[in-house]
Amino acid sequence: MKHIPRRRFGQNFLVSPGVVRNIVDAIAPRRSDTVVEIGPGLGALTEPLLAGVDRLHVVEIDRDLIARLRESFPPERLVIHEGDALEFDFGSLGGGLRIVGNLPYNISTPLLFHLAGFAGQVRDMHFMLQKEVVDRMVAAPGGGDYGRLSVMLQYRFDMERLFVVPPGAFNPAPKVDSAIVRLLPRPAAALTLRDEARFARIVMAAFSQRRKMLRNTLRDWFAEADLAALGIAPTARAEELAVADYVALANSP
Secondary structure: OOOOOOHHHOOOEEOOHHHHHHHHHHHOOOOOOEEEEEOOOOOOOHHHHHOOOOOEEEEEOOHHHHHHHHHHOOOOOEEEEEOOOOOOOHHHHOOOEEEEEEOOHHHHHHHHHHHHOOHHHEEEEEEEEEHHHHHHHHOOOOOOOOOHHHHHHHHHEEEEEEEEEOHHHEEOOOOOOEEEEEEEEOOHHHOOOOOHHHHHHHHHHHHHOOOOEHHHHOOOOOOHHHHHHOOOOOOOEHHHOOHHHHHHHHHOO
């Protein structure tokens, strides 16, 4: 039976064999790797990934697709975790995780924040995302793409946009380009925040009105003299600060 893509699950299925091959080549799975695929869908990536590993974990919410996967792959090779990836405990699968997936565009940002919480147990992550989102993830300070998503993820990960994927690689075709991004967790020694919740609140406040100066957006947190003492101009705007600046702000008294 033909599966009709469900808008509420943000389903756009990858159908280009060339793109699938490029993604699998970028991941380069080995037999003993613990690979987790988010949203396997119709199995375009699932089958070639299974060819490279002894066992593959998948997280899928659509019961019709789960039934298809169970018919297509033996349970000792494909472990299906039924449910919402936004609520799934990736830490329950152990360490050294290699997480991959064509992420639904409608939940990509909250899902990335959810996954960041498991960075200590992750070896790497490779995702297909809307190109605009990837551009924001890897953006450098000073540009319009640099924002809260950039800062929060760049603190946790080193990231690289690998290649762009056109709409025609999917069915149904989205109205935008997509891109593959690689995320590598930064070493523990580089994670110097004393209070990650404070860091998150400061970053959110700074970018809440990104055209305003920091002396205004962060006035509930810092006096102008406090900013200046950290080498941060009170007249600067959120997008002008590097990730290290936000770490310094969060770690200040």
